[in-house]
Amino acid sequence: SYELTQPPSVSVSPGQTARITCSGDALPKQYAYWYQQKPGQAPVLVIYKDSERPSGIPERFSGSSSGTTVTLTISGVQAEDEADYYCQSADSSGASVVFGGGTKLTVL
Amino acid sequence: QVQLVQSGAEVKKPGASVKVSCKASGYTFTSYDINWVRQATGQGLEWMGWMNPNSGNTGYAQKFQGRVTMTRNTSISTAYMELSSLRSEDTAVYYCARKDIEGAFDIWGQGTMVTVSS
Secondary structure, eight states: OOOOBOSSSSETTTOOOOOEEOOOTTTTTTTEEEEEOOOTSEEEEEEEEETTOTEEEEEEEEEEETTTTEEEEEEEOOOOOOOOEEEEEEEEEEEEEEEEOOEEEEEE | EEEEOOOOOEEOOOOEEEEEEEEEEESOOGSSEEEEEETTTTOOEEEEEEEOTTOOOEEGGGGGTTTTEEEEEETTTTEEEOOOOOOOGOEEEEEEEETTTSSOEEEEEEEEEEEEOO
């Protein structure tokens, strides 16, 4: 079955830039979406269609795509950004939704 | 405001079934697909399937084929997910999520904890 691969963890100091990658063979064909999840809460959409930011999401969140890898970038990381981040996309047929394994962002 | 409100926590025995509800408000229920996603404690998100509230059409992840049924009652703007033949590995928080026109899961329910234990 189709998989999306994320690093298990990323650590940055406040004010630095965090980059979280997500790799999958179908990413050149299918859009990627990113969700932030804090403990005990439902996920929140932070990026859609690879690089679009929903209203209400701070400008420091951005997304990009290159080949089989998409990247979530958080510029000027703040303590409140500490959370788990999940990428989501679809298989090449578009029939099945897939989530990456998640990346725990730690703000040092 | 736009929201999805799910039913409360459930405790079930192995082999039983569970039915979780997801009530939509603040938008036209039949205009957006509802997806179901689960998350075991300390684990990642796992997609289970989708339902079109207008047509009732569904699509299930292969892993859950034959065990999951997604339905709706449009008169009360509520979607349902029923999972049968429960086993301990099904213990998880179950979320419903609205899929918007951009393909994103833009609105999520608060989650329903389902515990399977003898």
